Amino acid sequence: MRAPREHYRQVVRQTPFHSRTAAANVLNLWHRWRDHTVADAYFDVALEYTALRNACAVFDLSPMTKHRITGADALAFLNRLVTRDVAKIRPDRVGYCLWCDDQGRVIDDGTIFHLGKNDFRLCSQERQLDWLLTSKLGFDVTIREETEEVAALALQGPTSCRVLRQLGLAGIENLAPFAMTTFPFEGTDLLVSRTGFTGDLGYELWIAPSHAERLWDRLFEAGENHGLKPMGTLALEMSRIEAGFIQAGVDFLPADRAIRTDRTRSPFELDLAWLVDLTKPNFTGRRALLEEQARGSRFRLVRLDVEGNKPARDAYIYDSKRTVVGAVTCAMWSPMAKASIALASVRMPWGSPDEELWAEIYYQKELKWSRVNARCRVVKGAFYDPPRRRLTPAPDL
Amino acid sequence: MTDAGRTVVIGAGHNGLVCAAYLARAGREVLVLEASHQVGGAAVTRELVRGFKGPAVAHLLYLLDPVVQQDLGLAAHGLAFVKPSLKTIALNEAGEPLVLDGNQIASGPVSSADRTAYTGFIDRMRRFAAVLGRQHGRIPPRLAWKRWRDALPAGLIALDIRRLGREDMREFLRIIAMPIHDLLEESFESPLLKGALALDATLGTKLGPRSGNSVYTYLHRLSGPAAAPSLPRGGMGAVSEALASAARAAGAEIRLGSPVASLMLTGDRVTGVRLDTGEQIDATAVISNADPKTTLDRLLGARHLEAEFARRIQHLRSIGTAAKLNLALAALPAFRGVDAAQLGERLVIAPDPGYIDEAFNPAKYRDWSRAPVLEITIPSVSDPELAPPGKHVLSAIVQYAPYDVAAGWDTQRDALREAVLKLLERYAPGIRKQVVAAELLTAADIERQFRISGGHWHHGELTLDQFMMLRPVSGASRYAMPVAGLYLCGAGCHPGGGVMGTAGRNAARAVLEGSSR
Numbered sequence: 001m002r003a004p005r006e007h008y009r010q011v012v013r014q015t016p017f018h019s020r021t022a023a024a025n026v027l028n029l030w031h032r033w034r035d036h037t038v039a040d041a042y043f044d045v046a047l048e049y050t051a052l053r054n055a056c057a058v059f060d061l062s063p064m065t066k067h068r069i070t071g072a073d074a075l076a077f078l079n080r081l082v083t084r085d086v087a088k089i090r091p092d093r094v095g096y097c098l099w100c101d102d103q104g105r106v107i108d109d110g111t112i113f114h115l116g117k118n119d120f121r122l123c124s125q126e127r128q129l130d131w132l133l134t135s136k137l138g139f140d141v142t143i144r145e146e147t148e149e150v151a152a153l154a155l156q157g158p159t160s161c162r163v164l165r166q167l168g169l170a171g172i173e174n175l176a177p178f179a180m181t182t183f184p185f186e187g188t189d190l191l192v193s194r195t196g197f198t199g200d201l202g203y204e205l206w207i208a209p210s211h212a213e214r215l216w217d218r219l220f221e222a223g224e225n226h227g228l229k230p231m232g233t234l235a236l237e238m239s240r241i242e243a244g245f246i247q248a249g250v251d252f253l254p255a256d257r258a259i260r261t262d263r264t265r266s267p268f269e270l271d272l273a274w275l276v277d278l279t280k281p282n283f284t285g286r287r288a289l290l291e292e293q294a295r296g297s298r299f300r301l302v303r304l305d306v307e308g309n310k311p312a313r314d315a316y317i318y319d320s321k322r323t324v325v326g327a328v329t330c331a332m333w334s335p336m337a338k339a340s341i342a343l344a345s346v347r348m349p350w351g352s353p354d355e356e357l358w359a360e361i362y363y364q365k366e367l368k369w370s371r372v373n374a375r376c377r378v379v380k381g382a383f384y385d386p387p388r389r390r391l392t393p394a395p396d397l
Numbered sequence: 398m399t400d401a402g403r404t405v406v407i408g409a410g411h412n413g414l415v416c417a418a419y420l421a422r423a424g425r426e427v428l429v430l431e432a433s434h435q436v437g438g439a440a441v442t443r444e445l446v447r448g449f450k451g452p453a454v455a456h457l458l459y460l461l462d463p464v465v466q467q468d469l470g471l472a473a474h475g476l477a478f479v480k481p482s483l484k485t486i487a488l489n490e491a492g493e494p495l496v497l498d499g500n501q502i503a504s505g506p507v508s509s510a511d512r513t514a515y516t517g518f519i520d521r522m523r524r525f526a527a528v529l530g531r532q533h534g535r536i537p538p539r540l541a542w543k544r545w546r547d548a549l550p551a552g553l554i555a556l557d558i559r560r561l562g563r564e565d566m567r568e569f570l571r572i573i574a575m576p577i578h579d580l581l582e583e584s585f586e587s588p589l590l591k592g593a594l595a596l597d598a599t600l601g602t603k604l605g606p607r608s609g610n611s612v613y614t615y616l617h618r619l620s621g622p623a624a625a626p627s628l629p630r631g632g633m634g635a636v637s638e639a640l641a642s643a644a645r646a647a648g649a650e651i652r653l654g655s656p657v658a659s660l661m662l663t664g665d666r667v668t669g670v671r672l673d674t675g676e677q678i679d680a681t682a683v684i685s686n687a688d689p690k691t692t693l694d695r696l697l698g699a700r701h702l703e704a705e706f707a708r709r710i711q712h713l714r715s716i717g718t719a720a721k722l723n724l725a726l727a728a729l730p731a732f733r734g735v736d737a738a739q740l741g742e743r744l745v746i747a748p749d750p751g752y753i754d755e756a757f758n759p760a761k762y763r764d765w766s767r768a769p770v771l772e773i774t775i776p777s778v779s780d781p782e783l784a785p786p787g788k789h790v791l792s793a794i795v796q797y798a799p800y801d802v803a804a805g806w807d808t809q810r811d812a813l814r815e816a817v818l819k820l821l822e823r824y825a826p827g828i829r830k831q832v833v834a835a836e837l838l839t840a841a842d843i844e845r846q847f848r849i850s851g852g853h854w855h856h857g858e859l860t861l862d863q864f865m866m867l868r869p870v871s872g873a874s875r876y877a878m879p880v881a882g883l884y885l886c887g888a889g890c891h892p893g894g895g896v897m898g899t900a901g902r903n904a905a906r907a908v909l910e911g912s913s914r
Contacts, residue, residue, distance in 0.1 A: 080700055102703035102872070137707045138699030281664045284704040287879060 012037055015062035016151040016212030024230045031233065034127065034147075036063035041232035048235035052198060053336055055227025056157030058219060059236055061204060062212075066150050067122040067132055071141035074118045080283050081135050082112070083267055083276040089114045094178045094193050098267055098275055099131070100285030104292060105255035105264035107131060108248050109272075111195060113180060121146075125248050131256065135284065151212035155219065156202030156239070158386075159226040161394040164192070164203060166222035172203075173393040186214055194394075197236060199243020201388045201395070241341065242334050242384040244303050246270055251301065251329040251343055265345070266292055269299040299326075302351040303383065304376040306340040306359050309333055312374065315359040317344050325350040328359065336384040340374070353378050402681030403428060404908070405670055406649075407657050407696070408848075408887070410438025413686030414640035414651075415462075415901030416886040416908075418469050420684075421647035423909050428678065429649055430670065432656035432848060437637025438686070439847045439854060440896050442783075446834035449725035450783045451790035452633040454843060455854065455896055456774050457483070457743065460621035461636065464534065465898040469643040476639035479779040480628040484742040486735060487593035488824050494734045495589045496742075499624045507587035518584050525569050526619035528557045533620065533892040533899045536907055537866040537874040539914075554865075574861055577615050578606035578750050588749035596747035596770055600796060601854050601895075603718045605757030606750040610860040617859055617893065626743060628776055632783060636896060656848075660697045660883065667697070667882035682882050682908055686901070688849050688856035689713055689869040689889040693878065701880055709870035713889075714863065717840030717852035718760050720798035722817050724791040725784070725833040729775075730825040741778035746771040746824060760797035765809060767816050770796045788833070793817065800840035800851045810839055856889030865891050876907035877914050884908055 013036050015021065021039055029040040038060060041048060051057045069077060078086040082097040089095035091114050098109040110124035122128070129145045136143055155163065164172045169183050169192065180193035188211050196202035207215050220228060240247065248254050255264040266289060267276045278290060306312045312331040319325050326346030334341045342359065350357065357376040362369055388395045406417045409431035421427045435441050439454040466476070484503065487495040495505030500519035502512050538550035558566055572580055577598035581591040595606040598615035605611070629635045641651055660683060661669040669679040685692040689710055693699070699707040729737060732744065747753050747770045756766040772794040777784040784790050795817050802809055814837040821828050840852030849856060857869050866874045869889040876884045886904030888894030906912075 076700065080704070102705040131704070134708050135704035137704070137711055138694070281662070282701050286665070287703070 011035070015060050016209035017060045017062065017153070017216050020213055020216040021060050021230065029232065033233070034063045034065060034125075038063060039230070039232040041234050042230045045232070045234045045238075048229055048231040049238050049335070051227055051229035052157045052231055052235060052239055053200070054158065055229070056155060056160040056163055056202075056223065057229050057231035057235065058216075058223075059154040059156065059231045061152035061154045062150075063147070064152060065124050065127050065145065066147045067124075067128065068144045068146045069120045069122060069132070069141055070118055071139075072118060073139040073141050074120050077136065077139040077141045078112060078120060078122070079280060080139070081132070083283055083285065083289075085277045085280055086112060091116060092180050094180055094195050096275070098272060100267065100289070101255045102284060102288065103255070103261075103264075104266050104285035104288030105258070105261075106252055106267055106270060107255045109246070113193065126254055149209070151207050151209045151215075153205045153215065153219070154196050154198075154202060155205060156196045156198040156200055156231075158201055158388060158395070159223075159228070159397045160202050162396050163219065163223040163226050163228055165396065166226065167218055173396055175203075175394070176392045177390055186211060190215070197243070197245060198239035199245065199382050199384055199389060200239070200386060201391075238332055238334075241330050241332050241343065242336055242382065244343070244382040246301065246343065247330070251345070262298075265299060265301075266297060268292060268297045269301060269345070271301040296348065298348055299345050300348055300351040302344050302346055302357075302378045303380070304328075304342040304344055304357065304359070305379050305383075306331070306342055306361075307375040308372065309340055310361045310363045310372055310374065311340055312342045312359040312361045312376075315342070315361045317346055317376070318358040318360060318373075319350055320356050320358070322358075325357070334383055339383070341383045342376070351378055353380060402426070403679065404682045404684065405430060405678060405680040406684045406686060406886070407670065407692070408432070408438060408686030409436040409637075409641065409651055409653070410686045410887060411440050411637055411640055411896055411898050412887050412901035412904070413438070413684070414637065414644050415465055415469070415898040416684055416686070416905045417649040417651075418640065418644035418647050419902060419905035420908060421644060421649040423905070427644070427649040428680075429644065429651040430655045430657055430672070430678070431651060431653050434653050435634075436641040436651060436653070437634050439843065439849065440633040440637050442632035442634030445723050445790060445836055446725045448785045449788065449790050449834065450632065451723050451776060452774075452792050453723070454721050454838065454847065455633050456776070456792040456794070457626040457772075458629055458633065458636060458896055459618060459623065459626045460895045460897040462533070462897050462899040462902060463622050465902055468902075469640065471636075471639045471643060474639040474642040474646070476636060477630040478627050479630045479776075480741060482623065482625040482627060484625070484739070485593060486739055486742050486744050487589050487748075488732060488744055488746050489589055489734060490748065490823055492734050495587075495593060496739070497593060502590070505589065507590050511585045511587045511590055514584055515590070521565070521568070522616060523619055523624075524561065524565060526616040528561065528569065529616055529892075530620040530622070531557050532865060533897070534903065536876065536903055536912065537868070537891045539875070540866050540871050572612045573616075574609055575612045576607045576609055577611040578754070580612055581606070581750060592747040592749040592752060593745055595750040595753050596745050596772065599753060599757070600770070600772055600794060601719055602860070603714070603716055603760065603799065603858055604860070605754045607754055608757075613861055613864070614859060618895070620892075621897070628741075628774070628779055630780055632776055632780065633896065640898070657696060662701060662880070665701075665880060667880055680882075682884065684884040684886050684904060684908060686887045688715065688853075688887060689873070689885060690715060690850040691848060692883075692885060697880065697883065703879060706870070706872055706879060709872070713857050713869055714860075715851040715853040715857040717800045717843060717849075717854065718797045719854060720795040720813060720840060721838040721843070722793040722795050722814065723836040723838075724793075725835075726789040726791055726828070726831045727833050728787065728831050729778070729789055730791070730828040730831055732825045740775050744773040746773070746820065757797050760799045763799060763801050763803040765798040765802055765813055766796070768820060769798065769817060771817070771820065793821075795837075798839055800844065800853070806839045806841045810837055810842075813837060813839065854888070855894035856887050859893040864893070868893065872914060875912060875914050876904040877912060879914065
């Protein structure tokens with residue numbers, strides 16, 4: 001007889017850093033990310049954000065879904081899965097990518113780590129094993145979810161390189177954006193990639209769960225004089241909006257969760273045309289995207305600079321004739337841009353650069369609701385984009 | 398010749414030949430590549446043993462498309478019938494068999510109530526089947542409407558159903574997905590009659606009489622213009638030969654012994670085929686008469702398809718459950734209660750629905766039936782040229798013997814043959830001593846010899862989950878495949894199998910109209 005399995009008793013798991021994150025979380029603010037307990041904030045959202053933008057901050061990334069893809073057809077498999085040309089992601093490099101369903105609607109976005117010959121890791125916010133196994137038909141690949149086998153921290157901010165040097169990672173400043181390298185760490189391998197979700201200089205650290213707590217401790221020792229703070233999801237969310245990054249379930253609905261087909265978005269409709277390589281002979285969604293390209297897209301994702309200081313959360317977007325043309329997907333007051341900023345999805349043909357749009361913002365002061373119509377300007381690129389993000393060698397502040 | 402370039406048809410099955418003939422008549426340069434050394438796919442007349450020829454697999458003609466017959470002038474190409482309309486004789490181990498002749502019960506051990514009810518039942522079923530029949534020659538509507546005019550063909554189907562009238566429409570909608578067993582229980586009381594009708598509903602499918610959908614498969618069998626199956630002169634192979642002759646006359650070239658190994662792709666377009674020999678043949682369009690799995694999984698490769706679409710093809714249900722027994726007999730066998738003149742008709746062994754259900758049970762669990770259901774013809778009775786004087790060939794479809802038996806057919810084939818012969822001996826005492834040669838083709842043998850995945854004669858179950866706009870799978874029901882330049886034209890497409898030729902005709906139209914999925 002099979003031994004009874006008790007796994008179901010633990011509905012929500014702790015990350016390998018939990019003993020440390022729990023000690024640091026003086027606010028005791030938590031939420032659930034892919035069935036893991038993670039901190040919303042540790043001590044003060046604004047201060048965590050300030051540490052990130054002015055010194056550096058560490059974020060527990062462990063619940064990020066990680067898939068390992070190996071085998072003779074690993075590259076061919078990934079090239080059929082995602083919209084970009086994976087052959088251009090060289091060994092020891094990381095590539096941002098997204099994948100679509102047959103209709104060319106985005107399922108999720110993520111990063112591909114080219115770990116070695118026929119050896120890749122695909123990271124995504126959502127669980128994707130089912131879709132990967134569906135896509136596996138006809139390919140000689142092995143696909144395994146290894147989320148629990150890899151602990152991960154994001155170390156982000158201007159002093160992040162300095163802290164890693166202090167940790168003893170010699171030469172880390174020479175690691176180029178989207179490159180990765182391995183360092184020995186207390187008897188195991190520490191994989192460091194120059195990647196992140198904050199739009200700033202930053203790194204992601206990948207290690208065996210057994211060494212997670214030790215890494216956390218050593219990192220905080222190294223960062224003691226460099227302003228290192230732990231950072232929760234709320235501060236991360238602020239930084240990713242400033243960077244203009246999109247998030248599944250917030251800025252687009254993953255196609256595999258949609259019931260109403262008009263709620264999904266294509267890569268073109270998410271301003272991610274640069275991730276789509278239609279010269280590849282085939283990938284899932286290519287034929288539909290070719291059709292869309294010929295026919296024209298229905299939506300457009302725009303980055304908005306909103307007049308005034310009221311965050312345009314959940315606001316309807318109007319054109320100058322007061323027609324509703326879309327809605328805000330995320331918005332905030334950006335301390336770095338000193339502006340009220342927003343991402344919005346608008347119907348075509350609205351949202352061309354420098355077009356005047358209006359946001360209808362409802363806000364509350366002491367339980368009294370008010371409304372303001374704020375003029376919006378469509379802007380290109382990130383709201384906050386410090387040059388150090390791209391510099392190699394990285395500035396050693 | 399038009400400047401459309403060469404069109405390659407993979408497989409000279411009846412649908413491939415029909416498609417080739419239509420395309421050639423429209424001015425296309427058509428090359429048909431057939432793996433075997435004979436045209437016809439599973440509709441061939443083969444020598445079983447010296448002097449004895451019989452239908453290798455398919456043995457009766459139910460549904461041959463009259464439009465195809467007329468358009469291609471098949472009569473002028475040699476198609477003739479030795480028996481244009483066969484009676485069905487349901488064998489009775491205890492004595493007098495039941496004889497069904499069109500919508501009449503000619504004779505047999507049935508109650509007078511059944512005798513009266515039968516005519517009304519068949520007439521009604523034929524009215525319902527005609528609704529399906531009217532869809533055969535239409536390219537199925539798109540499920541996801543891109544334009545409003547896509548809604549029109551779907552509306553036509555609804556209209557056809559509505560035009561049955563209030564009472565018939567209600568009844569049609571009530572029974573269409575029902576098990577045939579329940580419908581027969583409502584309608585009749587004689588076991589032999591119910592057995593014969595339940596066999597019609599389930600033969601060639603992985604359904605038992607108590608399975609849902611078996612009324613639909615019954616109606617499909619009735620959906621052709623003919624009231625009863627027929628026997629072509631020279632066996633089923635003669636149909637294929639006539640089609641090949643019509644295709645050649647129209648200008649198509651047919652190359653035998655040329656198995657296709659794979660499709661050639663340029664970018665996202667099929668631009669030709671590669672043969673087993675390595676020879677490459679360029680084509681502007683490739684039309685495959687092979688089944689959907691063979692075409693898309695093996696010849697094209699799942700990696701050239703969208704992931705979800707590839708999964709749908711993988712999940713296509715195509716486990717064949719019918720085996721084929723071909724016998725060379727030293728003399729005319731004597732079936733209980735059947736006179737010699739009647740031996741040229743269609744004989745069935747399915748004494749009651751329960752018998753069929755019990756024969757079906759093992760198939761659910763990857764085993765074969767020890768007391769199977771049989772559909773028997775002795776074509777040499779009406780077509781003496783098939784066997785030496787005084788001798789005969791017997792052809793029997795044996796069900797249920799699923800493709801995927803757990804023990805593997807190599808160890809089971811002899812036992813199945815033995816079981817069928819034993820069963821035949823019960824109905825035709827002495828027949829075993831008359832056997833000169835016996836050939837048993839399991840679904841696995843049919844897969845190997847005729848290159849049909851799962852050995853399924855419809856290239857995939859023909860049930861409501863795999864019919865019309867869902868056939869073979871949604872997104873591929875309009876003959877054009879997702880990869881440009883590739884089409885399907887076989888039984889795996891609407892309207893399905895059973896030597897109709899309609900799929901080939903529709904596919905040719907899709908190719909010529911350049912219609913998209």
